[in-house]
Amino acid sequence: MDSSSLEGQHRISPERHNRESNGTENCRQKDETSRISVWRNIIQNFTPAWFTIGMNTGVLAIVMHQLPYQFKGLPVLTTIMYILDLVLFIICSIITILRWTMYPKVVIRKTAGNLDEIALYGAPPIAFLTLTALTGLIVSKAEWGGHAWSLVAYVMWWFGMAFMLTTCMTIFITLFRTDVTDDRGMSAALTLPIVGVATAAVAGALICNFSYDISPRLAVPVIIVGYFLVGWAVWLAIVLYGVYFQRLLAVGWPEPAKRPHMMMLVGPFGQSAAAIQLLGSAAKTKMDFAGYNKGTFLTAAAAPSANVASVVFALLLLGSDLFWITVALIGILEGAYERKMSYSLVWWTTIFPVSTMTTAFISLSIAMDSPTFRVLSTALLLILLVDFFINWGYTIWYSIKGDLLIKHEELERPNEKIA
Structure with missing residues (x-):
């Protein structure tokens, strides 16, 4: 066989070459399109529920920082949790901004009529407030921190408090203007904005109590506003507790997929109990009222009375919380026994509410010098850490x-009109 015949066998026709080239190019284009579709899917379906991961990380860091039983490595672990909270908040914020910027109509369409998603918009400001509190607790006390970082935390608190109140009002006014829910369709997730208001009070009280060199002139306005925030949270929570209690009597347990949300019923009173004790402690222990010394209430003589009253009120609130945490646990365990529950981001909402009770128990352990409350708060923290890692x-x-980030549905293009 001569060389010309060999060349003829190995020579590829121009048509075949073009077909193979086009096929390779089409495969590359499909792969690229697939990658783009995945990212579009993630961005479009990224709900505010993802912020609950960050806010849970932050509140556990706060509890670890305040834990009565400290050991050598605990401050390091607390700092790691703080950094993780910061990273999660930045990532979630960027994706949320992209979502609202690229697909505003899609977001409105997906949110409208979804009570749980509307309520969970209270999670971003809560996550920010945990970062605010940790900035005062950790960064201002670091060797390289100091008073400057206390001022940073102080400014962050005023912004976070306004952010939380605006979010809370927006959520409820939106629900007032729509027919998204009724008394029989009430969701426990609706307590989240109320928990956020109480969290603002807790964050402010922590900054006043533990940030480096916060003067009474700075602390007292935060304490006074903190009491307003507790009042906002408590009385609004009482209204919603009544509605949800009637919902349970009328139609029974919520569907199994939403039963972990019931644990959020613990949050409003648990966080309010923690807030009011920390505010009373700032008034008395930190001598903020004595240093401010104006009128008849903002004085050294009034501070002990305010502190004692705070402890009594906290005990009353925690008594109600014991009822709601029992109800929530029975509902969740019943659903688990019937094998009707599956995993979703809803399970992250089981951590923060119990953490609020833990914070309140830590304050009670100090006010009463009680080993029982010290052991109880430590045991709850261990349970919460197990829940966190699971x-x-x-x-x-x-x-x-892909079950949490990707949903198999038709995607909208950026800024595409929706019929």
């Missing part, structure tokens, strides 16, 4: 599988 495991696993 949630992380499931979240990572289902995110890799």
Whole structure:
């Protein structure tokens, strides 16, 4: 066989070459389109529920920082949790901004009529407030921190408090103007904005109590506003507790997928109990009222009375919380026994409410010098850490599988009109 025949066998026709080239190019384009579609899917379906991961990380860091039983490595672990909270907040904020910028109509369409998603918009300001409190607790006390970072935390608190109140009002006014829910369709997730208002009071009280060198002139306005915030949270929570109690009597348990939300019923009173004790402590222990010394209330003589009254009121609130945490646990365990529950981001909402009770128990352990409350708060923290890492495991696993981040539905293009 001569060389010309060999060349003829190996020579590729121009048509075949073009077909193969086009096929390779089409495969590359499909792969690129697939990657773009995945990112579009993630951005479009990124709900505010993802902020609950950051806010849970932050509140556990706060509890670890305040824990009565400290050991050598705990401050390091607390700092790691603070950094993780900061990273999660930045990532979630960027994706949320992209979502609202690129697909505003899609977001409105997906949010409208979804009571749980509307309520969960209270999570971003709560996550910010945990970062605010940790900035005062950790950064201002660091060797390289100091008073400057106390002022940073102080400014962050005023912004975060306004952010939270605006969010709370927006959520409820939106619900007043729509027919998204009724008394029989009430969701426990609606307590989240109320928890956020109480969280603003807790964050302010922590800054007044533990930030480096906060003067009474700075602290007292925060304390006074903090009491207003507790009043906002408590009385609004009482109204919603009544509605939700009637909902349970009328139609029974919520559907199994939403039962973990019931744990959020613990949050409003638990966080209010923690807030009012920390505010009373700032008035008395930090001598903020004595240093301010104006009128008849903002004086050294009034501070002990305010502190004692705060402890009594906190005990009353926690008594109600014991009822709601029992109801929530029975509902969740019943659903688990019937094998009707599956994993979703809803399970992250089980951590923050119980953390608020833990913070309140820590304050009671100090006010009463009680080993019982010290042991109870430590035991609750250990349970919450187990819950935290289990949630992380499931979240990572289902995110890799695509069940949490990707939904198989038709995607909208950026700024595309929706019929």
